[in-house]
Amino acid sequence: MNLTLKSAHEHPIPFLADLMTRSFEGYLVPIHITEAVMHTMIRRDGIDLTASRVLMRDDEVIGLAMIARRGWTSRLAAMGITSNARSGGVGTWAMGQLIEEAKARGEKEMYLEVIEQNTAGVKLYEKIGFKKIRRLVGYKLENPPVESDVEIEEIDIREVARQVTYHGMKDLPWQLSGTSIMQHTPPSRAFRLNDAYCLITNPEATDVAISSVLVKARSRGAGLSAVLMRALFAKFPGKVWHVSPIYPEEMGFIFEHVGMERESLSQWQMSRAL
Numbered sequence: 001m002n003l004t005l006k007s008a009h010e011h012p013i014p015f016l017a018d019l020m021t022r023s024f025e026g027y028l029v030p031i032h033i034t035e036a037v038m039h040t041m042i043r044r045d046g047i048d049l050t051a052s053r054v055l056m057r058d059d060e061v062i063g064l065a066m067i068a069r070r071g072w073t074s075r076l077a078a079m080g081i082t083s084n085a086r087s088g089g090v091g092t093w094a095m096g097q098l099i100e101e102a103k104a105r106g107e108k109e110m111y112l113e114v115i116e117q118n119t120a121g122v123k124l125y126e127k128i129g130f131k132k133i134r135r136l137v138g139y140k141l142e143n144p145p146v147e148s149d150v151e152i153e154e155i156d157i158r159e160v161a162r163q164v165t166y167h168g169m170k171d172l173p174w175q176l177s178g179t180s181i182m183q184h185t186p187p188s189r190a191f192r193l194n195d196a197y198c199l200i201t202n203p204e205a206t207d208v209a210i211s212s213v214l215v216k217a218r219s220r221g222a223g224l225s226a227v228l229m230r231a232l233f234a235k236f237p238g239k240v241w242h243v244s245p246i247y248p249e250e251m252g253f254i255f256e257h258v259g260m261e262r263e264s265l266s267q268w269q270m271s272r273a274l
């Protein structure tokens with residue numbers, strides 16, 4: 001048995017999308033990656049296909065590792081092994097290779113997020129030297145019965161991204177960083193109330209996700225984010241509101257404040273010095 005890695009950029013996007021779907025078969029949350037979803041992941045999260053790898057066992061394709069890169073830092077954006085090849089050491093071998101490749105590229109740190117309940121994933125990453133930074137949590141709220149007469153201003157998504165870059169936590173999870181937020185585009189929309197900012201996915205859909213919330217430091221502690229979120233719930237009534245489990249647990253109170261319920265799945269944000 002001979003394990004090798006091939007550069008992902010040598011493969012067409014539909015092939016990579018299908019391979020990612022197959023590599024996440026039986027996952028804790030159903031994963032179906034279409035060609036369009038794959039393009040959005042690559043653009044939004046800064047995935048570098050020349051550094052991403054298709055895993056081979058002899059001539060058989062058995063997995064995929066997507067690597068995102070920004071300056072000295074990289075992120076394991078996705079890692080999956082087809083079910084017939086799991087639990088045999090392939091993941092451990094592949095991670096060792098990916099770490100060596102990142103070092104050879106001159107990077108200094110690698111980040112990842114793993115679902116806390118994913119025993120094999122957490123074991124693998126800890127074994128390879130990743131340390132937990134913090135727990136990441138998500139929330140949900142169905143059809144909040146809220147009235148609000150607060151006027152909110154619609155702004156360019158780029159403005160939210162700029163504010164997150166200047167005023168947000170410096171080690172925010174990759175997908176919440178200003179650099180990632182900058183890549184969001186309509187039909188997502190951004191709103192502002194004084195020093196509070198919020199980015200949401202298409203509010204015409206039944207399910208709407210809160211993709212970013214920020215209050216400038218000088219205005220924190222006054223409940224401004226709750227006023228802004230309640231104004232959004234009132235502006236777009238009858239929705240199911242979601243916060244995906246990529247928010248630092250220490251930020252969770254802002255969602256609890258508006259009555260959102262914590263999702264059972266949580267993640268670990270992890271990093272490894274290179």
Ligand SMILES: CC(C)(COP(=O)(O)OP(=O)(O)OC[C@H]1O[C@@H](n2cnc3c(N)ncnc32)[C@H](O)[C@@H]1OP(=O)(O)O)[C@@H](O)C(=O)NCCC(=O)NCCS
Nearest residue numbers: 079080081086087088089090091092114119120121123124
């Ligand atoms: C997570 C995944 C990449 C691990 O790859 P793998 O080749 O199965 O991992 P390995 O065989 O190298 O095992 C790594 C560690 O996990 C443990 N492990 C493997 N399968 C396990 C299982 N089903 N349950 C519990 N632990 C398991 C192993 O015991 C090993 O630790 P050890 O060597 O100290 O005993 C693979 O299972 C997978 O693709 N799963 C679906 C997608 C996914 O979860 N991706 C990670 C998202 S961040």
